[in-house]
Structures are given as C-alpha cells and as structure tokens.
Amino acid sequence: MTLKSFFILLGLMLALTGVIGLNAPLSDNAAARSAALIAPAGDAWRAALPADPEAATAAYMARLSPAAKARSDAYFEGGYWLQLWGFIVTVLACWAMLASGVLNRLGAALERTPLRRVRRLLLPMAFVLLLSLLSAPLAVFQDFYREHAYGLANLHFGAWIGEQLIGLAVSCVAGGLFLAAIGGLLRRAPRNWWAWGTGVSLVFLLVMLVIGPVYLAPLFNTYKPLDDGPVKSAILSMARANGVPTGNVQTMDSSKQSNRISANVSGLFGTIAISLNDNLLNRTTLPEIKGVMGHELGHYVLNHSWKLLMGFGMIMATGFLFLRWSLAASVRRWGARFGIADQPDQAALPLFAILFSAYVLVMTPLLNTQIRVVEEEADIFGLNASAEPNGFAEADLQLTEYRKSDPGALEEFFFFDHPSPRKRIFSAMRWRAEHLK
Template sequence: MTITSFMLAAAAAAPAFDAEAATQAYLSTLQGAARVKSDAYFEGGYWLPLWGALVAIVSYWLMLRFRWSAKWSAWAGRVTKRRWLQPGLYSIPFALVGALITLPWTIYVSYVREHQYGLSNQSFAEWAKELGIATGVGLVVGVIFFIILYAVIRKSPKRWWLWGTGAVTALLAVMIMLAPLFIEPLFNKYTPMQAGPVRDEILRIAHEQKIPANDVYVVDASKQTKRISANVAGLGPTIRIALNDNLLNRSNIHGIKAVMGHEMGHYKLYHIQKLLAYLAVMALIGFAIVAWAAPRILARHGEQWGVREVADPASAPLLQGLLTVLLVPAGILFNSIIRHHESEADAFGLNAAQEPDGFAMTAMQLSEYRKIEPAAWEEMLFYDHPSGRTRVKMAMDWKAAHLGELPPDQRAPMVMTPDKPAE
C-alpha cells in the first residue's frame, strides 16, 4: 500500500466529526442561572465606558468652573520659576482631586460590581491598598507626561499635536518595556514555575516558535480575582512568559497549552508594536482635534475659568475633557482592532498548541463573565475579544480540519472540562 493510499484509508476510518454539533455541545455546558449571570454582568458593562466618561467630564468641568485648575497653576508658578517643571507640579493636585471626585464611581465599578457578580477575592482594605499604589504610579507617570506635553506645546504652539503624538507614543513604549520589571511586581508576586510537565510543554511551544524565554512565571492573581489569564509581556530584554495561578489551578495541561499558545501568538504577530502604531494614529487625530478646538473654547470661556492659553497647565481639564469625549467613539474602533488581534492570536494558538478542545474549554471558562452568544451588532460594538461562541466554533472548525493530526483519543467529539480532560 502506498503512503497516499494509507493516509486516505486512515482518513476514511477516522470517526465522523461535526464541528457545529461539537460547538453546541460545549455551549450547552453554560446554562440556567450561570448563563443569566454571565449575560447580565457583560451587558451591564456596555454602558460603563459612557458613564465613566460622563463622570470624568463632570470632574474636569468642576476644576474649570470653580477655577481650581487656575489656582493649581498659580501655585506651581509660586513654588518654582522653572517653567518646564511647573506642569509637573500642577499635575499632582490635578490627579489627586480628579481621583477624589471620581472615587465613588471607581469604588462601584472596580469593587462593588465585581463582588456583586462574585469575581473579586479582595477585601475593601486590600482593594484600597492597590488603588493607592496605582494612584502613586499614576502620579509619577502624570508628572513626566505633563512636563513633556506642555514643553512641546510651548516650543511649537501650532504643531504641538504632531510632536506631542511622538512624545506620547515614545512614553507608552517605555512604559510597556518597564512594566514587567517595575510596575506589575508592585501588585503581584511573580514566582518561577516549578519544573514539571506543564512548564516543559510551555517552553517547548515557546522554543518551537522561537520566543527567547527560558523561564515561566506564575502570578498570584487569585488574591485579587477569580479570572484566568496569562501573557507574554514586555519588549526586547524585558520579555516574560507568565500565567496566573487561577489558570494553573482551574485548568488542565490541555487548556494551559491552548492559552499559552494564544499569548505567544500576540508576541509572534507583533501585536504590541501594532497597537502602539494604532494608538499613535488615534493620538494624532485626537490631539489635532483638541489643538483646533481648545483655543476657540478658551477664547470664549477662558477668562471666567482663569485660563490664559493652551500652554498654561491650567488648560489640562479642557484638553482632557475633549479627549474623553473623543475616546467614546474611538473606544468602539479600538475594540474592533483588539478583537481582530485576539482572533489572529486564537488561530496562531490553535496551530502552535494543537489543543482545540483545551481552547474550547478555556473559552467556556472565560464565558463565566463574558456573554457567550451575543448578537452580531453587540460583538461588533462592545467586544474587545471574540465571543465565546465564536471562539469555540473556531476551535471545532480547526479540529475538523486537522482531525488526522490529533492523538487518537482526542479525535472523537468530546466536551473537555478541567477535571475530565479527555472524555
């Protein structure tokens, strides 16, 4: 028998596999109260960006209306005569007061709502401590950002939007590079994974994909949340492969390999670099609109606000408010960009890990807090990841197309769960 005829005979003998039926079998595992809860949580989140933008705009309006912003700018001018430093000083009360005004909203979204749906493991004290750390990091970044932005505005009043885009993009790139080393460890402990089959399989896939990493780290995310997650973070020398302990404890080796293959896809497909490019374009458009609108608004209202010009740090609430308005529609576009990247990483991960049922199982776990079967318009407008149904269907279509490449015990239709990996 020739090799070709042998392969044809093997394919004919393989069990029939219906990708749509297999998809429905997975989807049927999320039913009843659990599905209602998942849908309610995710649908409630549709309006959070809009309400969050309105809360932020109100805070900026208060700063201008009661001339707090002008007073902070004057205070910074009294503290130092170095004009380049004044915006950095101004940013401190600007950030602190803004955080205080929006604190009730922050508490509701990040603490109360997460506990209502059983997704958080933190006490209020633990949550507040991390909020304090995040606020401190934000203050440092804000000082740097304000110094750079207003230096650009002073040096080039007519083209600051162009040079400002370059400065912001460079700052974002530095933040992405430094975050794994200096920021993320402020919130979580990263521990090298112990030697064993799981670590060996992750590194095997990484090395097959020529990812320059020889360690895998476990993040103690269970102290904060019940969500599963992983990433290949950093740029250049700061690259790091990590998975959280929820994924390690709630999944099996099939699901872990599927997730890590997906995350490696983001790295290999240069999604971080592409997102930086997209953000740069969006910043360019946003800054250009703000540069056009802000002087016109100040000409009409600047005197009553005590704001002389765009180059005055006191203009920050106006600039931020305009950007916040623009971010609402931009967020929909950005969701589509990220969703496309996630779909690309899904396809990459299926090819790299060859774990379609592990991938489908993980998609079902993620659907514990993501509406699993949205309408097409919902997925287009509100999803920054493919829906659970989309992901399970992709995995089952991949399985149907590559059935002969899988181990014999994984070719038949099955519903894989963490405690029943191959049934």
Template sequence: MRKFYLIFTALFIIYSVAIGIYLLTTPSSLPPDLKGSPADPTTFMSPEQVEQAYAFSRIKNILFFIGGPLEWAIYLLILGLGLSAKFRDVVESVIKGSFWRVALFVLLLTFTTTLLQFPLDYYAFHLKHVYGISNETFNSWMTDNIKGFWVSAVLTIPIVWLLYLVIRKSPKRWWLWCWLGSIPLSLFFMFIQPVVLDPIYHKFTPLQDQQLKKEILDLAAEAHIPTEKVYQVDMSRKTNALNAYVNGIGSNTRIVLWDTTLQKLKKDEILFIMAHEMGHYTLHHMAWLFLGSIFMVLAALLVVYYLLRWTVRSCGKYWGIHQVTDLASLPVILLILSVLSFITMPIQNTVSRQYEHAADVYAMQLRNDPDVAIRTFQKLAVEGLSEVNPPALVKYALYGHPTLHERILYVKNYSK
C-alpha cells in the same frame, strides 16, 4: 455656559437611561441551529450561572458606557466651578519653579478626579464581589488604588511639564514635537513594564511546575519566542478570573500565568491558552499595534491642537483660562483625549478582534485539538461570568475579542 451645562446634563441623563433600557431589555440569544451545541451556555453552565452571567455582564457594560461621559462631566465640573483656575493660582502663589508647580497642580487635579470617580469605582469593586469574580479585600483594593495614584503621578508629572514647556517654546508645532517624543517614550514603557511597573501591584515568582514550564518553553521554541522566563503571579488573592500573557520586548520578554489559571485549568487547556498568547508574539501583533498607535497618537495630538485653541478661545474666559499655555487648560486636554478614546474604541476593538481571531487560528495550528479549545473557552466563560453572545452594541463597541460563541464555533468547525 449655564445653558451648555444644562444641555449636557440633560443629554447625559437621556443617554444613561437609553443605554440602561437597551442593555437590560435586550435578551441573550443564539441562532436556533446552535441550541444544544458547545456554544450554548446552557450546556456548560448551570441555570444560575447563565442568569448571573447575563446580569453581571449587563451591569458591567452599563458602568462602562456611563463611565466615559461621567469622566467628561467631571472635567467639565472642574472647569465650570473654576477649580482648575484656582489650582493654578494656588501653585503659582506658593511655588516658584515651573516643574514643581506642574507637580503640585497634577497632584491636586488627579486627587480631585479620583475623589469624584471613587463612588463608581467602588461600585464596580462591590459588583465583582456580589457575583464572586473578586475576592480582594477592601484594604488591598485601596492599597492598589493608592499605589496607582502615585505611580500615575510620578509618570504623568514629567510628561505634563514637558508638554507645556514645548507648547510655550513652539506654539504652532508642539503637536509634532510631542508626537516625535511619544515614540521612544512608548518603547521605553513597553520595556520597563514587566520588570518595573507590574511588580508594584503583583508578586511574580518563577513557575513552580517544572514539567509545565518545560512544555511551555518547548511551545515557545516552536513559536520562535526567545525567552526562558516563565512566571506565575499571585492573582488568586484578588480575583477568580483566569489569564495568561506574553509581554515585554527584547531581553525583558516573559511568559506569565495567573495562579488562578494554574489552579482551575488542566495542562492541555493551559497550553492552548499559551499557544494563543504566543500567537500574538509570533504574528507581530504588538509591533503592528505599536505602529498603529503611533499614527493614532499623531491624529489625536492634531485634534487636541485645534480643539484646545478653539475651546480656550471660546470658553477660557468663563473658566479662568488665559491662554493655551496656561496650566489650567490641562483638564481641557484630558477631556478631549477622553472623548477621542471613547468614540474611537469601536475602531480599536475591531482591529483587536481581528488579531485575537488570528491568535486563535495560530493556537489551533499549533495544538490542533478542538475539544481542548472548546473546554478552555467554556471555562473562561464560567469563571469570568462572561455572556457568550452579547448584544451587537456591546460586541462592536466593547469587545476586544470575538464573542465566546464565535470562538467556540470556530474551533468546533476547525479543520487543519
């Protein structure tokens, strides 16, 4: 095991250095024929903004690429130091009920991982302040983190308890029962998110601009979205970035605009963004993504089933894990899921980019104003300090949207 950890550490260092060199030395570039076009950031950004967008994007991307393997390292550290086994021993010695044992174990594990990830999380928070993306105070950020810790715990504890209960009851078919249970659970969370989870972090109020609300609802009616709920959320106390979205299902469907979007965009630009977001609803992207996620969860659970058995059999004696049903195996499950999420992200983002482009097409069909669309994309780049044409690795691995240069080029050449 010592040899394994040394190899992992060496590979992590080599990988991190390689990613840093690639991202910090690969220049931003546009095809020569697009120089001076609306897709050229020098036409709508100052030289300082262009430089800041490059630096901010590259550092942020480095943090992402390193963040996944760092999370694996944290789980391996917890396992290698025997902390997971010690947490199990502690909860078994002080608590009798299985549910409360799971609860205490999850709290100890979550606190440990949160503590170990804190330096990187804080640096990301600091980075946004350096480049003017965030104006959130440290106290507010910490408050949100504490809320996130407890919300995660409240949601995770019963899920983990049920998971190990099913593993004990059905050692060979637990992956199937968990998969079937995940379907209604996911639907439940989609339903309660707008009205229960989101308000924990942000204050939602009805949109105050009644004329804009009318125009948005007229647009929603044209897009066949059955809602009268239009809200604004007070994001300006945390960020300078822009956003708007349509979320929820059934009676909980709602349209939400960040107040930064209301402050920094003109009405026609806001309506273009809303047309894009409504495109996702009208084109049933959430339903298709939900169906896709169902099969991805099935595949992930099958992988976890086989890898968990193999890992516990091979390494359990070194980590103090007695068997698959041992609560101390939870970091192994989380490690496998983290690796799967990281390596499948390019596939997920490829699908997402297709959906985002389809929503752009829908927005153009609904609004048919290329000049407004171009202005909107340019402002999104400026306010978010987004790199217009990132390196290929970043685009294919991280971008859930087409690049801004691709989006601007599409609307510029749009013909209805």
C-alpha cells in the same frame, strides 16, 4: 463654584467612596460557585463531539446553564453603561475643577514657593490626583462593589484601597509626566504639537510596555519561577517550536485579587518572560493551559505589541488633530470665564481632558476592533501551536464568567476587545474538524 464648595464636594465624594466600599457584598467562594454553573465534561464527552463545527460549538454552549448565561450577560452589558458613566463623571469632575478655579489657585500658590520651578510638573500631577479622587465613587462601585456582587473579586476593602493607592501614585507620576510633556509641546510648537505629541505618546507607551511587567506588575503581585514539571516543559516546548527565545516561565499570585485565569508573554528588548497566573494553573487542565499559552505566544511571535502601537499611534494622531482644533475653539469660547489665558495655560487641563475623553469614547469601537483583530490572530496561532482545540474551547467556556458568551454582530463590533467566547469556541471546533479528516 467657590473653592470651598469644591473641597466640600471632594470630601463628599471620598465619603461616598467609603460608604459604597464598606457596604459591598463580599463574594464567597466564587470559583466553586461559577464552576457549578458550567456543566463538567470529560474526555469521553469531548471525543464524542460531532465533527461539524457548528454542532460541536452548540454542544459546548449548551453546558452553560441559563443562570450562568444570564449572570454573564448582565455583568458584561452593565459594562457598556459604565463606559458612558465613566465619561459623564470625567466631564462633571473636570467641570468642577474649571468652575472652582482650583488649578488656577494652586498654580498661583506654587508661584510663591520654591516649588515654582517644578510647577509645570506638579500641576498636571495635582490634576490627575483630583480627577481620580472625584471619580473614586464610580471606581469603587465598578471595580470593587460590582466585582464582589458578581462573585469575581477576592480582596477585602482595606487591601483593595491599598492597591488603589499604589495605582494612584503610579498614575499621578506617569500621567503628570505625560501631560507636562504635552503642555511643553503646546507652548513650544503651537502649530505642530499634535505631531510631536503623537511621537511622545508612542515613546511613553513603549516605556510603559517595557517597565510595566518588570517594575509595575510586581507592586501588586508576587512573581516566582514556575516549578519544573509537565506544565513548564509543555510551555517551553511550544516556545522553542515557535522561536520564542526564553527559558523564563513565571507564575504570580493573582488569586488574591480574583479568580480570573490569565497569562501573557511580555518583554520587548531581551527581557522576555512567559507568565501564567495561579488561577490558570489551579483551575484548568494541561490541554487548557497549552491552548491558552499557545495564544499568548502568538501575541509575541506575531509582533502584536508593535502592531497595536502603530494602530494606537494613528488614533492618537487624529485625536490630537481634533484637540488642536477643539481646544483652541473651547479656550476662545470659555477661556475668559474659567480664567484660562491660552491653550498652554495649565488651567486648561480639565478642558483638554473633557475633549480627549469625548474623542476616546467615540473611538472605542475602533480601538476595540484593533485589539479584537489581533486577538483572533493569536487564537488561530494558538490552535496551530498547541493542537489543543478542546483545551482552548474549555478555557473559553470559563471566560463566560466575565465576558458575554454570544453577542450580536454589532454589539461585538462596538464593545468587545476580544472575540466572544462563542466565536472562539467555534474557531477551535473549526480547527478540530479540519484536523479530524
């Protein structure tokens, strides 16, 4: 592939992105539509639920209309294939960069300018930028067209592109810094870079966990303190009861992007904030909010950020060990063909990305399971903290908007990073049954 054909390909991909985006079926009032697909129920219905957890769970699930279930299954199952497509697109984009030698040329061009001193940082940034632009058609299909087709998104195309550009700037800087650091380790510690690389990855994730909620999230949404009232007092009461040392409860305008209900408790070193989005405030009742916030407080109290960091660390360590072997073998096999001198050569970045994406794809079930296990813990913590099994079950029923309600066991193991709505409703009904006695 010549350099010229590479840039023609890049132009075509950007044009395709525009065509897909401009032809997306913009969703109309999705919240109203999806609400109509779940049969409403009142306190009398909930009080009359059978004690038996299986029977009570079945009663909840029966409120999901066949149309809603079919739509939710189709949306979520499509996501399985999109993971595979994401990998294929990454491989093709990286191959185009290797075959055209675009990074070698860019590196050589930078050598001739005063920018050569920061060449080792600029080249990884350019790599992240090119990879993102070449994958843009899949991104616009997956995150814009399809979200609108399923009535889950609210941004129009211009506003969506604006957010994507902010995200792209962040990932170019963060991804560029990370890849430059790994490249430095490859040069300086050719034998042990995988161990140092694991450490660097963990520090990097930690920094993102600390700065993300404070500096990155406000780039996309406006945060403001939650007004005093029954919701805030209920949340703060649960926080005090469970030793979460903060009075900071805030809300953000997520409804501009989507109708998804969401919340979190963020912060690691004394910057703790309890956040709940406006969708949760507007679409659910106080018992539901308490059920959801009990779960989020659980993540904080049970130190899930630290536990997941350790779990990811182990996956990163094996991944870098795999790369230490496979990158060396790939450079030996294809290095001459693609003008790659040795492993630390930055022209090898696309090879690195292909091998790492393959590893992540294979590890997806393990990553999902690590997260799903702590999510189940948070569910149980939340039920104990809020004592709102019906509130939690109602909120879980709403999550079927974007998560398949009742998958098979293997399917859940492979693809679910949260327990399925049916499982979560069952946990709630099991708690309820034991507390009715």
